[in-house]
Amino acid sequence: MTLPRELESMIVLPADRRYPMLRSTFTRTCRPAMVMLPANTAEVVAALRFARDQDLPVAVRSGGHGPAGRASNDGGVVIDLSRLDDVRVLDRSRRLVRVGPGARWATVARELSPQGLAISSGDHGNVGVGGSSISGGIGWLARHWGMTVDHVRAAEVVLADGRIVRADASTEPDLFWAIRGAGVGVGIVTALEIEAAELRDVGVIRMTLLADREGEAIRRLVTYMTGAPRELSAAGMLMPYGGEAILSTTAVYAGDDVRLMRKAVAPLRHLSSGLIKQHIQRVPYSALLPCEQLEPNTGQRPGTTTNGLLHAMTPPAAEAISAAVFAPTPTLIQLRSAGGAINDVPPDATAFAHRNHEVLVIGSVFPPQDSGALDTLWDEIAPHMDGSYFGFESRPDAAAFRRCFPGATGDRVLELWRRYDPDEIFRPPGL
Ligand SMILES: Cc1cc2nc3c(=O)[nH]c(=O)nc-3n(C[C@H](O)[C@H](O)[C@H](O)COP(=O)(O)OP(=O)(O)OC[C@H]3O[C@@H](n4cnc5c(N)ncnc54)[C@H](O)[C@@H]3O)c2cc1C
Structure with missing residues (x-):
């Protein structure tokens, strides 16, 4: 397989000294053919296109803490989003924060603390923003402020065909619905806008x-x-x-x-x-x-x-x-x-x-x-x-x-997974 020159700087192959620290997840030891470390959304698109052109299985990783271990694979490509870890307050008056999926909750809490803001997340600092913000996020502020998904106001998503779309309440509302709970099967979330809570101690x-x-x-x-x-x-x-x-x-x-x-x-x-x-x-x-x-x-x-x-x-x-x-x-x-x-x-x-x-x-x-x-x-x-x-x-x-995903929720999730990912690039096998 010839590696395209423009991708070389983001590809980590098994012989690379970084590979042992990048190949696995929290729960699973894996042997992917390569790990890609895109630094921006355009590079995520390029990484996905390359994997699809080579017909290689794709795993998407934010923090790698998912118990199912689906953030890596054996023999395929891992698109590791750890370099997309920016945490930026977009609008202090609306407490709106833009967070990269590759950030970990420890870093997010540390960055927002001086501003008197906190995002309701899980209870462990090493969990990734990406996986938890698209599945739930039940943690220390659950009863007071709800889950992470309850405060996601928008997301940037790379779809299976390489298109970059924004999903919010008025643009792509179906996609926006799906990424708040069932985001693993619709695309690669490359940025999230989340409403934080006013909270210090x-x-x-x-x-x-x-x-x-x-x-x-x-x-x-x-x-x-x-x-x-x-x-x-x-x-x-x-x-x-x-x-x-x-x-x-x-x-x-x-x-x-x-x-x-x-x-x-x-x-x-x-x-x-x-x-x-x-x-x-x-x-x-x-x-x-x-x-x-x-x-x-x-x-x-x-x-x-x-x-x-x-x-x-x-x-x-x-x-x-x-x-x-x-x-x-x-x-x-x-x-x-x-x-x-x-x-x-x-x-x-x-x-x-x-x-x-x-x-x-x-x-x-x-x-x-x-x-x-x-x-x-x-x-x-x-x-x-x-x-x-x-x-x-x-x-x-x-x-x-x-x-x-009981009843009508599950039916709608499957319909949207099929619509946004017809070739089943992201969907968990057997679903
Ligand atoms: C020690 C530990 C503590 C935990 N504590 C909590 C807790 O307090 N509250 C809670 O709600 N959950 C908790 N969890 C569960 C955790 O929040 C979820 O499993 C979450 O998916 C992990 O996010 P991640 O980014 O680290 O996952 P990853 O392992 O990177 O990903 C999990 C899944 O999401 C997909 N995915 C990841 N990023 C993206 C993306 N950007 N776009 C599209 N798909 C993506 C992956 O392909 C994979 O299928 C905990 C898990 C562990 C192991």
């Missing part, structure tokens, strides 16, 4: 509690969070701990009034009688997504992940979730606040349709446990769930697709 409470087999601690957590002030969002990790289990919870209060913050978090102490430790702090929002979390993705965390959404944590649901952690298979269960501002958005306004839930439950197993081990545990949990989130599915097969 936040309150953080970190607590570790003993969790019970019956699931009473997690049921109390979700029940309290459902009626808690909207400034409060929480994430809990349920983990085996000897023969017991612990619930490690971080709650974030989106505001700097210490009195209100203490009042909002006080009931969390009583989730279980076994409070092991608790710590409350007031910090800049950017401290939640520290730059120390930035690292290359080299397949360091293989595993299988699935998830489900719940309207309410009923006693049977809580018991089924807890049982997974007390089972002999080592399993990580995460609970994340949904609800609040997320539910202010009508279900058909974006391709993320789940707008009447209160909690997202994520289950993961890691080697030597395989996907079958997770399925066995999840079979008991799944009947309590209603829908799931594409960004936390490591196996985006047809069944997962319908859980993530």
Whole structure:
């Protein structure tokens, strides 16, 4: 294969010393034929055209944190957007920020902090802007400010045929609908305009509690969070701990009034009688997504992940979730606040349709446990769930697709994926 001269400067081949740091994703070790590092939209078009002319499979990568590991491949071309990482305030009065998909949330938080702005994103600083802004983005400001997709106001997209289009509420409205939840199958998003929140400091409470087999601690957590002030969002990790289990919870209060913050978090102490430790702090929002979390993705965390959404944590649901952690298979269960501002958005306004839930439950197993081990545990949990989130599915097969995009939403997603990507360049296989 002859490499066109104009592309040479952006191509990283297996013999290149940068290749080991660029070939993989967070969850998967891969061997692409080449990684392309375009520096602007025109170079993304050139990279895509080259891959299509050579008939090579294409993987698009922003941060490489997707659990499915689809941001790389074996034998194909990876279009790595890490050089498209600009963060620029376009209009301070409208809090409108232009962000490159290759930026990581740690960098975005650091750049916006001096301006008193924050974008509601995920909870980990190394996650890429691109993948999360087109699938969801549920994090520390979820109940207060909604998800990332809820505040995307426009996107620049390179379509499968190489055209560059702007998608917003009035231009390409169908494409704009699809990229807010189902953006993996329509093209390559090369820039996003996102409305930020006015936010400087936040309150953080970190607590570790003993969790019970019956699931009473997690049921109390979700029940309290459902009626808690909207400034409060929480994430809990349920983990085996000897023969017991612990619930490690971080709650974030989106505001700097210490009195209100203490009042909002006080009931969390009583989730279980076994409070092991608790710590409350007031910090800049950017401290939640520290730059120390930035690292290359080299397949360091293989595993299988699935998830489900719940309207309410009923006693049977809580018991089924807890049982997974007390089972002999080592399993990580995460609970994340949904609800609040997320539910202010009508279900058909974006391709993320789940707008009447209160909690997202994520289950993961890691080697030597395989996907079958997770399925066995999840079979008991799944009947309590209603829908799931594409960004936390490591196996985006047809069944997962319908859980993530139920009913008419799924039909519309498939229709738009076919319309914008007729040759199935971007679409996950089998969908
Ligand atoms: C440790 C960890 C923590 C996480 N925490 C959260 C969290 O708190 N909240 C949350 O909502 N999610 C979270 N996630 C899930 C994560 O947000 C999603 O998986 C997201 O897709 C990752 O974005 P990325 O840019 O890093 O992904 P990538 O792996 O680069 O991409 C994911 C998918 O999107 C496609 N894609 C990427 N960029 C583009 C683009 N610019 N245009 C078109 N398609 C593109 C890729 O081809 C791939 O199919 C977490 C994941 C991990 C591993």
